[in-house]
Amino acid sequence: MSAAGTPIRDLDTPSVLVDLDRLEANIARAAAFAREHGISLRPHCKTHKVAEIARMQLAAGAVGLTVAKLGEAEAMADHGFGDIFVANQIVGPIKVRRAVALARRVRLSIGIDHIDQAVALGAAFRAEGSELPVHIEIDTGQRRAGVLPGAAAVELAEAVSRVDGVRLDGVFTHQGHDYLVPSRDEVRAVALTAQDAMVATAEAIRAELGTGCRVSIGSTPSLIDGALRAGVDELRVGAYVYLDASMANVVGHHDWCALTVLSTVVNRPTAARAVLDAGGRALSRDRRGAGTVLGTPGYGHVVEYPEMVIDRLSDEHAVIDNAGAGVAIGEKVRIIPNHAGGVSNLFDHVFAVRAGVVEDVWRVVARGRNR
């Protein structure tokens, strides 16, 4: 795929455009934040799944990568990355074998939230004559994975400390419930409450076990707000590289949004309706916490016509019911999706553009690596 030098208006649609000026600024902004506060930045690659972007993040000072799946970790290892944290639970003999194989190639660490996971991993790594660093996932309010902060986490940490083959390195959380709160002030409150619970839990584990225990937090909305307590060691943010339409609600504008989906108007069936060639299979159907601080009207922000609302998506169509007369069949528009990470997983390539011209085409190397 050679498209360097092509003006974006001459690209076929739907295509994913990544604005390099904005991407670089987003990467630099988070890196500066981490540097200023003396914490590590370990960006989550699930947002982009692109080796070139991960390299830019490391070049800006990131200490390593975060991924959601072993398959993503394997893809990134294949592209030369050497320090990867799987912020998820690894369950079952097939995945345990894959983890052992991967740990021969990279500095791998993995999340756990139940002693059974640690026991299975420990047995495999002990047989390998090796030791896997693990991090206990803490549920700071998202109600997904993780043990509760405080006593439950300390109890699990004690149990893990007795398992050969694994070594407890720290605690981590994804305070993703900040996507659902009704105001930016509450984003900040969620972040600080979660950080307080994490720092206290790590202190309790250190006191109980007499070991170190690092504190890692995630979620981009909190980063945008800059909320940070002393005692946090590491920031695992992902969405900050692209800052999609939902994140624009927290930022307050769309000027930092780096990813757009280029789309063509293919129908004008009525004076009010326009149909674009980017449906659920290009934009994803993500609404990201509709009705709250990150909620968005419709299925994406149309850059050229910000008043337009994408009311409905089918697989290959976006339907706009308030298009007005000014949009013609054949016209191309850019859509900032609600959830850029969902878009990344639908495309094999993205176009890296600057000032409206393609500089490079990047393969989404971890697309679909969901095992």
Place this chain on the structure above:
Amino acid sequence: MSAAGTPIRDLDTPSVLVDLDRLEANIARAAAFAREHGISLRPHCKTHKVAEIARMQLAAGAVGLTVAKLGEAEAMADHGFGDIFVANQIVGPIKVRRAVALARRVRLSIGIDHIDQAVALGAAFRAEGSELPVHIEIDTGQRRAGVLPGAAAVELAEAVSRVDGVRLDGVFTHQGHDYLVPSRDEVRAVALTAQDAMVATAEAIRAELGTGCRVSIGSTPSLIDGALRAGVDELRVGAYVYLDASMANVVGHHDWCALTVLSTVVNRPTAARAVLDAGGRALSRDRRGAGTVLGTPGYGHVVEYPEMVIDRLSDEHAVIDNAGAGVAIGEKVRIIPNHAGGVSNLFDHVFAVRAGVVEDVWRVVARGRNR
């Protein structure tokens, strides 16, 4: 990828399983319906995007394939299929050039709903010394693409008949608003109303132009109900091959559902909650008309625990809040997704299984071919 002979319980997760007995029965059932009623069946490949399944559909009597995108058509042409209808509008010089190139390889036909589309295609095919068969899309109530039945369609047909390089072959509709009605009786009513409008419109076009005009309809819910008016020539259904959880509402049971997502329980954070390793990136976030005849509780039907509801999805997790005590970490379950076609587009391979054992691994050759 060689997995033949593997019991499904030994597969890594999340994986897509296609039950061959059910798939074959679904294909045979629709083929028999078309044969009994003397109409053509031109299945929509967007549901599966798999060459092996398209071959099974043709072997059962299908006259050709339907696709949503030129990219899907190109992928299917690469796998030897020779008669392909793109049930969508082709707009812009890049796609017109691709259509010309593709028509050198296969019998291609394309949908239109505006004279500008026909003029652009006609100019390119005339320059090629060729003629493209086109079909006018009719909006029978879905309010997406298409012109209204009756006078608007006849007017467009007349205009198209004066364009060299294209030849009007028929009219087509996707009566997809049957996904949103509140009862199975209304599914039937939508289908018959749409068919009446299509047949009348085709008759008006024939009378006005003195030419033939074939009538093609789509949408699986109507097929399940068997609603069919005289004068319909062709059935373009897609979802019938897999019959997902939404379609099960119309069928009345899950026994025909051919596609499942095999998933592992990775967390049991509380007595009530279970977390599976199949999130939005494995199941898609599709609800398919929630609250209506096709609406489903949650994000998929768990085969082994039908009372469970998948309340929430994040990218890589499904969260069940009513799991009860009986489900253990490491246990594998099969999920019938709400929208099987959305799942197909997320995976590079599916496992073809019979009686719980893998027979073959099929590549999803048109995955992501959304241009």
